[in-house]
Structure formats: C-alpha cells, structure tokens
Amino acid sequence: MNRLFFKTAPGIAVSLAAPRHLAGATPACKIASAGRLSLMGRSLRQASLAGSRGISTSPPVHSKLYLQEQLRQRSLNDPEGFWMEAQREIDWITPPTRALETPDPTQPHKVNWFPGATLNVSYNALDRHVNSGRKDQVALIYDSPVTQTVTKYTYAELHHRVMQAATMLRSHGVGKGDRVLSYMGMVPEAIVGMLACARLGAVHSVVFGGFASHELAKRIEDCTPKVVLASSCGIEGMDKVIAYKPLLDGALDMCKHRPAKVVVLQRPQMPAVLRPGEQSWQDAVDHIADKDLYRGYAEVEANEPLYILYTSGTTGMPKGVVRPSGGHAVVLQYTMQRMYGCAPGQVYWAASDLGWILGHSYICYGPLLNGSTTVLYEGKPVGTPDASAFYRVMEQHKVTTFFTAPTALMILRREDPHGAYRKKYDLSHVKAMFLAGERCPPEILRWWVRHITGVDDTGRAVHHVGSPVSNVVSDNWWQTETGSPLVGTMVGLSSDGDEIAPIKYGSAGLPVQGVDLRILRITDAFDEDTEVDPRPTEAPRGEIGNIVLKLPLPPGIMNTLWNADDRFFQTYFRRFPGYYDTGDMGMVDTDGYVHILSRADDIINVAAHRISTSAIEEVAVEHNEVAEACVVARAHPIKGSVPVVLAVRKHHRRDHSDRVIREDIVAGVRERVGAFASVYVRNVVFVERLPKTRSGKVLRKMVRSMIEELARAKDEPAGVVGACPVPTPATIEDEAVKDEIWASLRRWAAEEKESS
Numbered sequence: 214m215n216r217l218f219f220k221t222a223p224g225i226a227v228s229l230a231a232p233r234h235l236a237g238a239t240p241a242c243k244i245a246s247a248g249r250l251s252l253m254g255r256s257l258r259q260a261s262l263a264g265s266r267g268i269s270t271s272p273p274v275h276s277k278l279y280l281q282e283q284l285r286q287r288s289l290n291d292p293e294g295f296w297m298e299a300q301r302e303i304d305w306i307t308p309p310t311r312a313l314e315t316p317d318p319t320q321p322h323k324v325n326w327f328p329g330a331t332l333n334v335s336y337n338a339l340d341r342h343v344n345s346g347r348k349d350q351v352a353l354i355y356d357s358p359v360t361q362t363v364t365k366y367t368y369a370e371l372h373h374r375v376m377q378a379a380t381m382l383r384s385h386g387v388g389k390g391d392r393v394l395s396y397m398g399m400v401p402e403a404i405v406g407m408l409a410c411a412r413l414g415a416v417h418s419v420v421f422g423g424f425a426s427h428e429l430a431k432r433i434e435d436c437t438p439k440v441v442l443a444s445s446c447g448i449e450g451m452d453k454v455i456a457y458k459p460l461l462d463g464a465l466d467m468c469k470h471r472p473a474k475v476v477v478l479q480r481p482q483m484p485a486v487l488r489p490g491e492q493s494w495q496d497a498v499d500h501i502a503d504k505d506l507y508r509g510y511a512e513v514e515a516n517e518p519l520y521i522l523y524t525s526g527t528t529g530m531p532k533g534v535v536r537p538s539g540g541h542a543v544v545l546q547y548t549m550q551r552m553y554g555c556a557p558g559q560v561y562w563a564a565s566d567l568g569w570i571l572g573h574s575y576i577c578y579g580p581l582l583n584g585s586t587t588v589l590y591e592g593k594p595v596g597t598p599d600a601s602a603f604y605r606v607m608e609q610h611k612v613t614t615f616f617t618a619p620t621a622l623m624i625l626r627r628e629d630p631h632g633a634y635r636k637k638y639d640l641s642h643v644k645a646m647f648l649a650g651e652r653c654p655p656e657i658l659r660w661w662v663r664h665i666t667g668v669d670d671t672g673r674a675v676h677h678v679g680s681p682v683s684n685v686v687s688d689n690w691w692q693t694e695t696g697s698p699l700v701g702t703m704v705g706l707s708s709d710g711d712e713i714a715p716i717k718y719g720s721a722g723l724p725v726q727g728v729d730l731r732i733l734r735i736t737d738a739f740d741e742d743t744e745v746d747p748r749p750t751e752a753p754r755g756e757i758g759n760i761v762l763k764l765p766l767p768p769g770i771m772n773t774l775w776n777a778d779d780r781f782f783q784t785y786f787r788r789f790p791g792y793y794d795t796g797d798m799g800m801v802d803t804d805g806y807v808h809i810l811s812r813a814d815d816i817i818n819v820a821a822h823r824i825s826t827s828a829i830e831e832v833a834v835e836h837n838e839v840a841e842a843c844v845v846a847r848a849h850p851i852k853g854s855v856p857v858v859l860a861v862r863k864h865h866r867r868d869h870s871d872r873v874i875r876e877d878i879v880a881g882v883r884e885r886v887g888a889f890a891s892v893y894v895r896n897v898v899f900v901e902r903l904p905k906t907r908s909g910k911v912l913r914k915m916v917r918s919m920i921e922e923l924a925r926a927k928d929e930p931a932g933v934v935g936a937c938p939v940p941t942p943a944t945i946e947d948e949a950v951k952d953e954i955w956a957s958l959r960r961w962a963a964e965e966k967e968s969s
C-alpha cells in the first residue's frame with residue numbers, strides 16, 4: 214500500500230476463493246448480575262452490562278461451550294422438551310400439549326408449532342400486564358422530534374386505545390382472519406391498529422408510510438383488506454411533510470378490491486381531504502365511550518396468522534410473509550431477556566420503522582409481550598435536529614437496550630466522526646447495542662466503541678459523563694421471513710460463572726436456539742433445469758458457501774407466503790432438499806462463529822474467483838476519508854466481470870484528491886483481498902450518497918442494472934439520453950438518490966469513453 218491511510222486493525226476481508234484472515238477484535242465481556250431470571254430449568258441472572266469491561270485485545274478462548282451454544286444444542290437434541298418449557302412464558306387460552314408436528318412427512322417444510330393450542334397475542338402484550346400490576350407503567354413512549362412531541366402511554370392507556378380501535382374495526386365487520394392494511398407511518402396509532410387487529414384475530418399488513426401508489430396497490434390487491442388504516446401524511450424530516458392520502462387514493466383507484474372502510478388519522482401538519490364514506494380516526498376511534506367498548510378478544514390457534522408482511526422478491530410481486538401467532542409470541546418473549554437482556558419495566562428502543570420486520574418484532578410485539586417500555590421514534594439519526602438525536606433519546610428515556618441498523622452508524626460517523634455530540638449525554642444505563650439489516654463493517658463498530666461507548670482499545674473509559682457505557686455490540690442476522698434473529702450474541706445470557714460469548718467484529722456471532730445452521734458447498738452439480746441441488750454437500754469450517762437451515766425450522770418463522778404456497782416452497786425449499794435456503798452466502802469459522810458475507814445474487818465472479826461484495830466494501834470504508842462504500846459487478850471482456858466501487862467521501866475530510874483515494878482503495882484491496890479481485894482505479898466512482906431501502910440496505914441490484922444499461926448504450930451513437938431507464942425500486946428511501954447515482958455513473962461512463 215502506498216500510503217498509510219488504512220488502519221491496520223484486523224477485519225474480515227475474504228474472497229470466496231481465498232479466505233485470508235478473520236476478524237480479530239474480540240471484546241470478552243464478563244457480566245455483572247442483577248435480578249433473577251428462570252430459564253430452562255436452571256437459574257440465570259438478568260444481565261446487567263452497564264458495568265461490563267472494555268474491549269479485550271487478547272484473543273478469547275473459543276474452545277469453551279458458552280451457555281448460548283449449550284442451550285442451542287439442547288433445543289436441537291430435544292426440541293419438544295426445550296420449546297414446551299419456553300412456551301410457559303406465554304399466557305395461553307388452551308395451553309399446548311405438544312411442541313412440534315409435521316403433518317405430512319413428505320413435506321418437511323410444513324410444520325406446526327404448538328398445534329391446537331390457542332392464545333391471543335394482544336392479550337399477552339397488554340391485558341396480562343394490566344392485570345398483574347403494570348397498568349401504570351409506561352408501555353409506549355412516542356418520541357417525535359419532527360413534531361416536537363414526546364407522549365407516554367401507560368399499559369392501561371394503551372390497552373384502552375387498542376380496545377377502542379378494535380371496537381371500531383369490529384363495527385366494520387372485521388373479525389378473525391380478515392385482513393386490515395395499515396399505511397400510517399411512525400405514529401402511536403399504527404401500534405394501536407396492529408394490536409387491535411391482533412385482539413380480533415384479524416391479520417394486519419403494515420406497509421411503509423409513503424410507499425408508492427402502484428406498490429401499495431399490489432399489496433391491497435393481494436391481501437384484500439376489509440379496512441384500510443392510514444395517516445393523512447408522514448413527517449420525514451424537520452420540514453419534510455409527505456402527503457400519504459393522495460398516494461393511498463391513487464392506489465385504491467388502481468385496485469379492483471374495495472375495502473369496506475378507509476379510516477384516516479388526520480395529522481395537523483397536513484390533514485387530508487376525505488372521500489365519501491371515509492372517516493377520520495379521530496371521529497371513528499377516539500370518541501368511543503367506555504360503555505360501547507368491545508372488551509373481548511379472539512381465540513387464535515397457534516398456527517393461525519398474526520400478520521402478513523410484504524418483502525420484495527425476485528419478481529415484481531412482493532412476497533407476503535405470513536407469521537404464525539403462537540410460535541412467534543414464544544420466540545419473541547424468549548429473546549427479550551436472553552438475547553437482549555431487557556427486563557420487564559426496562560426501556561427498549563429499536564430505532565427502526567414499523568414497516569420493517571425489526572419494527573414489528575421489536576418496536577411493537579417483543580417489548581410489550583415482555584412488559585417492557587418501547588420507544589417509537591419518529592426521527593432520523595441526523596437532521597432531527599442533529600447528530601445528537603440518538604444520544605438525547607437514550608438519555609431522556611433511560612434506554613437500556615438499543616437496536617438499530619448499521620446504516621445509522623455510518624451516517625453518524627460521517628456527520629460526527631469524533632462523537633462530539635455524544636459527549637454531552639449520560640448513556641450509562643445503555644447495556645448493549647444490537648444491529649441488523651446489513652453486514653456491519655468492523656471499522657464502523659470500532660468507531661462506535663471508540664467514540665460513542667467511550668471505551669478505548671485497552672478497555673479504559675475515555676468519557677467522563679456518567680459511568681462508561683457498555684461496549685457490547687451484538688450483530689443480529691435475520692430476515693423478514695424468520696421474524697427474530699437466527700445468529701447473534703445472546704447478551705442476556707449470563708449468570709455468576711458465565712460469560713457471554715465473546716464478540717468478533719465482522720461476524721454476526723453464534724447461532725441461537727432452534728437454529729441448525731449449515732453451510733452448503735457451491736457445487737456445479739446443480740441441475741440447471743430443475744434448479745435443484747440433488748446432493749447438497751456441507752462445506753467444512755472456514756469455507757464459504759450457501760447459508761441454509763436444516764429442517765425443521767424453529768418456531769416463529771413464516772409458515773407460508775400469502776396466496777402463494779407454491780412460491781413458498783419454490784423460493785425457500787426446492788433448491789436444497791431438506792433445508793431452508795436463506796439466499797445469503799457466508800461461512801462458519803473454526804470457533805463456530807457465523808460470517809454473513811452477502812446475498813447470493815451479489816457475489817461477483819471475477820475470472821472464476823467468486824468474490825463477496827463485503828470483502829471489498831470493508832477495505833474501502835477503512836480508508837480515513839471514506840464514509841461508506843458499495844460494490845457491484847460490471848461486465849469485463851476477459852474476466853467475465855470485475856468490481857465497481859461506489860464510495861462516499863466523509864464530509865469533514867478533504868485532505869486528498871479523489872485520484873489519491875482511488876489509488877489507496879485499489880492498493881488496499883490488492884493487499885487485503887488479493888490482486889485477483891481486479892479493482893481498477895477507473896472503477897472507483899465517488900457519489901454523494903448510496904441508494905438505500907428504508908431499512909438501510911444498499912440497493913446494489915439497482916446500481917448493477919444502471920451499469921448494465923450504460924454498457925449496453927455505450928456503442929449506440931447517441932449513448933444514453935434522458936432519464937434513467939432502470940425502474941425505481943419500490944423500497945427506495947429517497948428517489949432523488951437514484952437520479953444522483955445515475956448522473957454520477959453517466960459522467961463516469963462518459964469519462965471512460967473519452968479516455969479510451
């Protein structure tokens with residue numbers, strides 16, 4: 214490497230062809246204990262990480278069988294015993310008599326967890342706490358810097374509002390199994406609506422606020438809701454009000470399906486014009502008198518759906534993931550204390566969106582099932598009003614468990630590289646941070662630990678506000694389909710003698726209970742016609758392959774796709790008989806830690822070397838002047854394909870020219886990944902922002918398609934003229950970023966043409 218702009222701390226930078234070295238930063242955390250928690254026949258203590266020690270630079274002893282792994286092995290060897298014990302933390306109407314049933318052995322992907330048992334999830338999230346002394350405890354904190362509002366709802370208040378909303382829904386004929394679509398954004402009424410549906414046994418389908426009309430229309434046509442709940446507008450920045458109602462009107466106009474009722478929460482920032490027959494939430498719900506309240510709740514069989522959540526698929530039609538009620542409730546309840554170390558009464562904050570799985574599981578259901586306090590944050594990491602927002606919320610509400618996506622950390626690091634904003638806040642009660650959504654480059658975690666938790670690399674506290682914050686960061690790997698983490702560090706598992714498994718930067722951690730994770734070899738024996746791998750072979754430790762789960766799947770994972778049971782089988786179970794195909798690539802290292810490297814579609818094949826995008830991205834973000842990076846393939850006449858790096862420069866650093874940074878990245882990739890990765894200076898492109906989904910995932914496929922379009926047009930006399938021909942992904946957070954990227958790529962293609 215020609216210049217020393219890269220830090221030399223170890224990270225994972227591997228290619229599929231030649232794994233080099235694995236992550237090394239390994240904070241071993243001994244956990245102070247407080248408050249007892251009974252678990253699986255042994256007594257554990259509720260984790261308290263506030264006083265946990267800093268990063269240890271010495272490698273941990275991995276031969277140890279950590280409690281997390283002991284529990285997992287038990288759950289795999291004796292699923293019946295394990296899950297029958299776990300289910301006791303849920304209040305059932307008819308308790309389970311058995312855990313697992315596979316009705317047809319020729320269809321091992323079709324299982325029923327807790328067959329025949331009945332429950333009501335909303336009852337578990339509300340009534341049981343109201344009835345057991347928590348009625349005056351705050352259940353929900355709505356913190357909305359964009360409207361300058363903080364509103365707190367006790368369990369009794371939330372319960373009352375949910376009964377009001379259920380009464381309204383019932384008056385429009387909504388009952389068990391009926392669908393209700395919610396398009397409300399980040400307002401408390403969205404949670405009220407979800408819990409009201411669950412109360413009636415109705416199936417909610419929450420769609421991200423502001424989703425485009427035609428996408429919303431697809432979801433309405435597919436799930437045919439009896440009622441649509443909407444907000445008149447959403448607020449996405451201090452001054453950015455987005456009118457939702459016209460988008461909803463547009464969607465309804467495209468649909469054959471007609472909901473019986475549309476109920477609109479009129480937000481004062483932009484009230485909507487209601488059409489005939491529509492009603493405002495204020496009129497329909499808020500004034501329902503106590504005497505008219507419907508106080509009942511439906512009895513729902515464990516495998517009946519709690520909700521449908523759409524996630525994008527490879528076709529234009531999104532996949533409606535159907536969540537079974539009973540297994541999901543059991544697993545969420547289980548994770549709240551063992552994974553997250555969050556006790557009833559403590560404050561859990563998932564800085565995410567209700568339209569994403571993280572919002573469903575850990576803004577709405579998980580914390581409420583557990584009797585904790587949940588925070589609904591209507592704001593951003595920066596800009597509402599500045600990069601102190603996250604620390605302000607943590608301090609103000611005494612957050613103990615904090616969950617976000619890596620993209621938020623990248624944004625904070627770009628805006629506030631030295632953590633100047635954080636220094637004003639007391640974060641001593643934050644026990645741990647959890648991350649999910651995308652692979653988090655180790656450099657980003659190192660930044661968090663150094664500048665935000667205030668613990669330096671030797672474990673010394675470097676901030677003096679309150680006591681040092683725990684430096685525990687648990688990556689969580691999961692999917693919309695799974696509903697809760699499959700891999701992570703179970704921070705809540707700790708007792709006097711136990712340590713939580715050490716954290717390795719670059720790895721998502723160890724698999725969790727019920728997860729039989731395997732890596733299958735990439736073989737060429739794959740039958741192209743049937744797309745079935747007839748003899749899936751397991752890869753040895755350290756080898757990269759397809760990440761799969763051996764059947765049966767644990768409780769809580771989707772049990773079908775709405776209206777698409779065949780697609781359910783074809784998408785997830787056909788290719789590798791006997792396994793669930795996660796669609797991700799990665800490996801298990803010699804310590805049993807799982808490394809998620811990329812989506813299978815994002816693998817780049819350079820002259821027969823398969824290279825994961827994350828290997829190169831990781832090197833790029835370690836550059837002192839690079840905030841974020843994304844890597845995609847472009848066609849190459851000899852090598853098949855080569856990587857293109859889109860890099861975002863840090864705002865505060867402009868020490869070197871783009872040319873110098875390009876050269877550094879190329880040199881860094883040569884050194885850390887290998888020359889065969891074939892990153893060339895001309896293929897490093899600077900952009901202002903990366904295109905991302907609302908849940909923070911980089912839209913690599915869109916960038917790839919743009920590069921393909923530019924390549925196609927290269928030989929045409931006029932080249933590419935006008936607007937970008939690549940369709941805008943439905944999930945994009947900000948459409949303007951698409952135009953920016955297109956403009957940057959066009960400039961890049963034109964420069965290349967000129968110089969050739």
Ligand code: AMP
Nearest residue numbers: 649650651652689690691692693797809
């Ligand atoms: P979604 O269903 O939208 O949450 O997307 C799930 C996908 O996001 C996974 O299959 C992974 O590709 C990616 N993902 C989620 N969490 C992680 C993580 N902790 N590390 C790496 N990739 C992740």
